[in-house]
Structures are given as structure tokens and as C-alpha cells.
Amino acid sequence: MAERQLVFVQQPTRVRIPNAIWPPVRLEVRIGDRVDPRVIDGEVKLSILSGPPGGQIIGTST
Numbered sequence: 001m002a003e004r005q006l007v008f009v010q011q012p013t014r015v016r017i018p019n020a021i022w023p024p025v026r027l028e029v030r031i032g033d034r035v036d037p038r039v040i041d042g043e044v045k046l047s048i049l050s051g052p053p054g055g056q057i058i059g060t061s062t
Contacts, residue, residue: 002032
């Protein structure tokens with residue numbers, strides 16, 4: 001059985017400070033090339049790996 005992996009299915013294409021990331025980031029949990037049917041809803045935490053001091057991710061999630 002293939003391992004689960006987190007896949008970005010939509011990455012932001014326009015980001016301008018101080019506006020929101022657009023379009024919103026979309027993630028899927030996949031097994032191989034298929035969406036994992038056992039994952040209906042879940043929580044994903046994002047963090048900033050690098051960037052200017054004081055950078056932050058804020059806003060609402062959907």
C-alpha cells in the first residue's frame with residue numbers, strides 16, 4: 001500500500017501585502033494518485049519556513 005501524502009492541489013498565484021493569499025491554498029491527502037477516502041475533514045497547520053522577521057499567517061480557514 002502506498003504511503004499517504006499531503007498534496008497542494010491549488011497554490012496561491014497572487015499574493016500582495018497586505019492582501020489575502022489568492023486563490024486560497026487547497027490541500028488533499030492522497031494515497032498514491034488517489035484521494036484518501038478515509039479523510040473527510042481534518043486540520044492542517046501551516047508555518048513560515050523563512051521570510052522577513054515578523055512574518056505571519058493570519059486569517060480564517062475554510
